Amino acid sequence: MEGFVVDQVSKTYMDEKQRPYQVLHDVSFSWSAGENIAVLGESGSGKSTLARLLIGIEKPNSGTITWNGEDITRWKASTWREKRSHIQAVFQDASGTLNPARSVYHNVEEALRNLTQLDKRQRRARIDELMELTHMDSHLLQIPVRQLSGGEQRRLSLLRALSIHPQFLVLDEVTSGLDLLSADAVLQVLERYHEEFGCAYLLITHDRQTAYRISSRILELNQGVFVREAVRTESK
Numbered sequence: 001m002e003g004f005v006v007d008q009v010s011k012t013y014m015d016e017k018q019r020p021y022q023v024l025h026d027v028s029f030s031w032s033a034g035e036n037i038a039v040l041g042e043s044g045s046g047k048s049t050l051a052r053l054l055i056g057i058e059k060p061n062s063g064t065i066t067w068n069g070e071d072i073t074r075w076k077a078s079t080w081r082e083k084r085s086h087i088q089a090v091f092q093d094a095s096g097t098l099n100p101a102r103s104v105y106h107n108v109e110e111a112l113r114n115l116t117q118l119d120k121r122q123r124r125a126r127i128d129e130l131m132e133l134t135h136m137d138s139h140l141l142q143i144p145v146r147q148l149s150g151g152e153q154r155r156l157s158l159l160r161a162l163s164i165h166p167q168f169l170v171l172d173e174v175t176s177g178l179d180l181l182s183a184d185a186v187l188q189v190l191e192r193y194h195e196e197f198g199c200a201y202l203l204i205t206h207d208r209q210t211a212y213r214i215s216s217r218i219l220e221l222n223q224g225v226f227v228r229e230a231v232r233t234e235s236k
């Protein structure tokens with residue numbers, strides 16, 4: 001199958017007293033190319049942990065995760081670097097993925113230089129288009145990332161991930177904390193990129209409305225266990 005298959009995955013952390021604390025319990029699901037799915041759940045239900053497992057930042061204690069049939073838990077850092085043009089993620093806290101001292105333009109262009117074949121002019125055009133689509137003012141391009149607001153940084157890291165045209169994009173609470181207009185602009189860009197480039201999203205959210213707007217399948221996580229799967233049947 002083209003895409004992810006998560007099979008019986010469990011994840012345990014140690015708490016501050018070094019006692020094991022199981023966050024995910026035998027989680028199984030698939031996520032195919034071109035498919036948008038959402039993971040809904042209360043705070044602390046294990047959503048971000050799941051996101052980190054999917055992009056290889058962490059490894060499960062048991063179970064398997066495959067992508068196009070390959071066991072991703074065995075990929076080395078160099079393999080992950082190669083796959084970054086296909087698999088991207090945007091986290092709620094964007095600060096870890098952006099270089100705060102460099103300009104907005106530099107941050108996005110660097111990703112395009114490393115992960116695409118675009119020439120300088122094409123990179124500029126792609127960045128300009130995404131700035132407009134995500135309602136980011138073009139004067140922001142020249143300022144250092146550390147001067148952006150939290151919401152702007154979040155939109156910037158989304159813009160950077162989308163600019164690569166990844167096949168799979170994990171989105172961890174990308175609209176939370178944004179005002180309604182900005183959140184709507186972000187969702188519109190996601191819809192457009194899905195239609196135009198077939199990007200598949202795994203949207204992590206606690207907001208049911210956002211989940212239903214973007215995704216055809218909704219998986220509900222409760223204390224680390226998938227409790228329900230809903231399929232959206234109505235047309236958009």
Ligand SMILES: Nc1ncnc2c1ncn2[C@@H]1O[C@H](COP(=O)(O)OP(=O)(O)OP(=O)(O)O)[C@@H](O)[C@H]1O
Binds near residue numbers: 041
């Ligand atoms: N590295 C870690 N070490 C120890 N405990 C952790 C670690 N990461 C997460 N946890 C704990 O695992 C649980 C699940 O966290 P996770 O961030 O996956 O939940 P979430 O559903 O994404 O929550 P939120 O919606 O609040 O972001 C929480 O109780 C959290 O404190």
